[in-house]
Each structure stands twice: as C-alpha cells, then as structure tokens.
Amino acid sequence: MLTKRIIPCLDIKDGRTVKGVQFEGLRDAGDPVALAARYAREGADELVFLDITATNQKRATLVALVREVARELDIPFTVGGGIGAVADVEALLLNGADKVSINSAALARPELINELAARFGSQAIVVAADARYHAADGWQVYTRAGTHNTGRNAVDWCREAADRGAGEILLTSMSNDGTKDGFALDITGAVSRAVPIPVIASGGAGSKQDFTNVFQQARADAGLAASIFHFGEIGIRELKEHLRQDGIPVRL
C-alpha cells in the first residue's frame, strides 16, 4: 500500500541551514548535509530544501549543495526557492536533485510548467503554491516569498498547474504557517479533490494529531514541516508510530 509521506523542510541560505536548528548530538546544525542524513536515518520519506539566498552566487552554491546532498542521501529530495530558468532546473536535476519546485516563476509565466514537464518529465516538477485566506475573496495565491497577492484563486491555480504538467503540488497555507494550530484542512482538501496529482500539505503543523487530521480529513498525500522537526518537538519515528496507530499507512 502506498504510504503517506513525512517531509522535513530545510531552509538554506548561502549553502547553510538557517532558522536556528537545535538538535542534540549534531555538531554543526548549520550543515545541511549532516542534518539531511540525520532526518533520513530517522525515517523521513523525502526532504525539501528551500533556498532563500538572494545573491548572484545563488545558483553555484545551490548546485554545489545539491551535489553534496545527493552524494550522501539515499532518499528523494526536492529543491526550491526562486528557481525559474530552464538552465537552473537542468543543472539541479543533473547534479542529483529528484525534483525542483517552482513558484513565482510559474505564476509569472505558466507555460514554464509545460516546458519543464516536457523537458524533464512531470515527476521532476513540483509547483509550490503559497495561499492566504481572505474573508472576502477566499484563498488567494501569493508570490515573491509571500509578499505579492496574485489575485488568483488557489484551487483554480493548482488545477491549472496540474493540467500544464506539474507532477505534484506543494501547498503552503500562509494563514497557518508558524501558528502550530494545524494544517489548513479546508483548502488542502479542496486542492486534493481538484487535482489528479499528489498534494503535499505545508504550514501550521504543531502536533502529531495535526498530521493525522491532514491525511484523514484533507486527503493530503504528504505532510511537510520545518520547526517542529528542527527543534526536536516531534521525532519523525514517534510521529509515524502515532499515524500508524491511527490507521494511516506509513513506512516504519
């Protein structure tokens, strides 16, 4: 039986992990390769690296990091964060990334999804959508690290991304992100029902039960979180044991 996936997300700046990772026994918490290997050993199903570097060395440092991660890691990983050029996607995939996630660049020019899917296969192309809830307009998609409202309805955009050849949707609720009050079950469920491709839920995870809820109620295919894993609040193994007790298929 296909299992639900648990995906830790690592924020990367200039080739280093950021967001104050606190891990016992990890000598250099800023070393993304060591952290990635630790998550893999603990049972993470996949990893996402979100690069927030904004310098012109971005591409070179990111490609070098991808190569090091791929050398060490024996589980799949996705790289995202300000990626748009076909040449950048190619460099990341050729150096060992399994998937690349695109966000603002896809909203600026949706044909990019078709082009990347045709060239590299849908399985390598994740479309990341950052959505925020507005009482008047519902769930709207934001770009440029959540600073710009595109005015696009989140379900419509995810459906278009899937139609254009995305292999997976990474849906982040900005309204829930950082709250630890749980995933946004309504929009995650709406997107999951609307698209025929897998959906990764992100934003708001604070407890093990939050993952149970997003899998059972919103039919997410995977759950992504950052801080609860980095700060050791929830261990990946104990999370998966909890999910198994709740009847959710997981790899243990």
Added chain:
Amino acid sequence: MEIAIVDYKGGNVQSVLFALERLGVQATLTADHEVLRRADKVLFPGEGEAASAMQELRAQGLHELLPTLTQPFLGICLGMQLLGRHTEEGGGTDMLGILPFDVVRFAAAGPEHKIPHMGWNNLQQLSSPLFEGLRAEDYVYFVHSYYAPVGNYTIAEAAYPAPFSAAVQHRNFYAVQFHTEKSGPVGTRILENFIRL
C-alpha cells in the same frame, strides 16, 4: 569489477552513480558498444518519457546491442519499462521487446489514487536473489504513471490499488520499477545483491 551505466540521456544518472560510490563501486557512464559488451554488469536507469528515450537508443544503435548482452543487466524505472514490447505512453511506442510485457497507464485517478504513483510502497511476492535479505513488506520509492502488468516474468509485486510488476526478470535481464538508488537501506541492499549476482 567493471560496471557500465548505459548513457542515452535517459534522465538523472547522477544519483545512481552516487549510490554505487556509497557501495565503494566505480562505474562508467557510456554508450560505447564495446565497453558495454565487455562490462561485468550493466545498469540501465531512466526517467522521463519513453518515446524520446527510444529515439536516443535507436540513434546510438543501442536498441540492437542491448538485447544481445549476456552479463547481469539491471533496468531501473523507465529503464525497466523500455525492456517491454510496447507502451501506451505518448500515443504508443514500440520498445526493446526483451521482455514480453506491454506498458499501460494507471487507470483514472481518484482522490485516493493520484497519478503519478509517487512515494513509498511495499514489495510483495518476492522471488529472486535480487531480494535476498529483504523482509516481506519492505518499502521502496516509486515515481511512475505507467506500469507493467503482472506476468510469469514478475519477481516482485506492488499494489496501486491492483497488483503490478515492481520487478521483472528474463535470463540475465533484471529490472525494477522503483528507484533502488533512492530507497534507503532497502534499495542499497538490492543494488548490492545485483552487484553480487
């Protein structure tokens, strides 16, 4: 030991090279017929789309060479599907025909069965030295939208939701639908078993 990886621009081979490196094994990426013929083992990974892969194999004469190889051979993912006779992908493409299966697309997806079949699924009905040391129900990583049905060539099954071929074998030709190089310690063990064949 000489291990050759078939170079036909079939997607991300870097991960396979790294997986072999972690096992302490050097491998050569090549399309050279003589090097492929002489190698002790041949790996045939692949990602992406079948028609363009076949086009590249034909351009390099590999569609004629590969079926004549006699050493242990391991197809991975698209590299497994290409061993079949025909695929529905891209409106229909004839393939290498080394194994007698036809590749078909997963049936229309519902909310419980998204396409691609992406993630960790368990192996069942294991019957090959390739899986020595594995526990029944061990998990491996899959990403694919097309599959080979179960037949007498099947050496492992997975279900999504119906059983399909997770691995196949005919003579020296072994192939797996999942990514051995991305399947954690289980995948590493399978690669090790192949190298020992």
